[in-house]
Amino acid sequence: MRTPSLVESINCRNEVDGHSIRCLLQGFTHRLWHEEEDHNPLKSWLEDTSNHTNNLLSAFRIHAEDLVLRLNIGEGILCSTTLPFVEPASTLPGLVAQCIASVWYLSRRYPQYFTEPAIYNQYLSFIVRCRLKTAESVFRDCFNHFPLPDDKRNELAVKRNSAGSQLPPYWPLPDLDHSFIPEILPRPDKYTFVRAMEYAHFTRNPGFATEVWFRRESWRANIEQQALDDLQNVRWAKFEDEDLLRYEHAVVDNYTSNREWAKTTASMSKWSDGASNALYEGYTRLLYIQTLAACGWCDDAYKMVLQGTGERYEWTQSMLEKVKKHAANFGHNKMYQYISGLQASGSQNEFQTIQDQLV
Amino acid sequence: MDFTMQLLTTVINCEKKLRYGVVNEVLTPNFAENLSPEQRHVVLCLRLCGRLNVVEKLEIIYDRSRERGIKYTPSMYAFALSAASHSQPVFQRFSIKVLEDMASDGIESNVDIRKALLKGSARCAVLETTFRNFKSIELAYAITC
Numbered sequence: 001m002r003t004p005s006l007v008e009s010i011n012c013r014n015e016v017d018g019h020s021i022r023c024l025l026q027g028f029t030h031r032l033w034h035e036e037e038d039h040n041p042l043k044s045w046l047e048d049t050s051n052h053t054n055n056l057l058s059a060f061r062i063h064a065e066d067l068v069l070r071l072n073i074g075e076g077i078l079c080s081t082t083l084p085f086v087e088p089a090s091t092l093p094g095l096v097a098q099c100i101a102s103v104w105y106l107s108r109r110y111p112q113y114f115t116e117p118a119i120y121n122q123y124l125s126f127i128v129r130c131r132l133k134t135a136e137s138v139f140r141d142c143f144n145h146f147p148l149p150d151d152k153r154n155e156l157a158v159k160r161n162s163a164g165s166q167l168p169p170y171w172p173l174p175d176l177d178h179s180f181i182p183e184i185l186p187r188p189d190k191y192t193f194v195r196a197m198e199y200a201h202f203t204r205n206p207g208f209a210t211e212v213w214f215r216r217e218s219w220r221a222n223i224e225q226q227a228l229d230d231l232q233n234v235r236w237a238k239f240e241d242e243d244l245l246r247y248e249h250a251v252v253d254n255y256t257s258n259r260e261w262a263k264t265t266a267s268m269s270k271w272s273d274g275a276s277n278a279l280y281e282g283y284t285r286l287l288y289i290q291t292l293a294a295c296g297w298c299d300d301a302y303k304m305v306l307q308g309t310g311e312r313y314e315w316t317q318s319m320l321e322k323v324k325k326h327a328a329n330f331g332h333n334k335m336y337q338y339i340s341g342l343q344a345s346g347s348q349n350e351f352q353t354i355q356d357q358l359v
Numbered sequence: 360m361d362f363t364m365q366l367l368t369t370v371i372n373c374e375k376k377l378r379y380g381v382v383n384e385v386l387t388p389n390f391a392e393n394l395s396p397e398q399r400h401v402v403l404c405l406r407l408c409g410r411l412n413v414v415e416k417l418e419i420i421y422d423r424s425r426e427r428g429i430k431y432t433p434s435m436y437a438f439a440l441s442a443a444s445h446s447q448p449v450f451q452r453f454s455i456k457v458l459e460d461m462a463s464d465g466i467e468s469n470v471d472i473r474k475a476l477l478k479g480s481a482r483c484a485v486l487e488t489t490f491r492n493f494k495s496i497e498l499a500y501a502i503t504c
Contacts, residue, residue: 015474023477083493
């Protein structure tokens, strides 16, 4: 048997970590940033380049593919041992191609850091910011979602008239001879669902919004199950219903650090007085309801409104102002009247309470 | 914000309201270097400025501490850069100053400094520098037996 040489017995690894990868992707996202909230980089690019075509996607793909060939990005992804770029691209398709190629290269070179959701969340942010249709497949394929129950799967099949965008998560790059997705995928976390729901809201896509919501419900159910199991094992003497953040970490960090979450979330729990608010429950619900109502799915929107905010506060008229307008436009009287009967706004309630106390 | 400003003022004024043990607990895990109490104090101030996003104070603390003759170690420079990375307009100016001071002290940039530079350049959306910093981290190797 051959004994390993001294050089072989020493492992060399470079100093890249998950945080460095996130910073790199953050650089791409910040490059897209614009002061206007409703800025759509993809639309602006088409306007700036006077690219008068109705087929937005194919025009974009042609530009990106041209760049891939010119810069030989494919070989860089598969063979390079350092980031295969020196200078950033000056056009939007080029920047998109570089960001996707970076994610592809990094997931091949450092798959161990892709077991945490933060990196793919950053990638999802970039794609959502560009308003690329691949946001759907990034959400669906780059995370290890909990399976949907049969009834929800059937309901979703009925509600979605098609399976949604079929573009792969690496579009507009061509299919290279290496998987884009690493073997072990991260569980989604609260930010994943917020970003995906924001995309559904931007694009007024009720089918995708429903899918995100169902997957989120399934994720929540698993967090709650984890909490229940923990309670039955008597790990905690007392269990607060709303203290779910620690269990969220337990579910998300399934493949990563063991029990590290307990230390960090204990302090987060202290700061946020129970921490369940940090799951962005109310915000995600509001986006979902607005998306449904804007597309005329008023019955579904009304059902969601009746379920409440999921937070410690109730819906108010000002929160559901847009939904009320949509209810009026689509002639959904029930929802319109229900929202009209709600209290005006949280700040007015507080003001009234203070006035009453003073009296 | 009142509380955090009070905390910052407390630390800046060198009042003894913070237990020394607290400072140790916060800083010890992050350091391979042995720092003097003054150096630790400066690092704590830099961290606080970064967390509270009060970069004007950060520059003041950095300049005053150097004027007082407190010697900066590589990790202290890394903390200063990392704290400045929270503010886009200040980072570019401040990082040039810090890199000049490092050069005059004869200190070469280590991985922590490169990571702080990466963080700052990414936030400022300067992609050329971000690529360069990331590549330099990729080329820095740690050897484990």
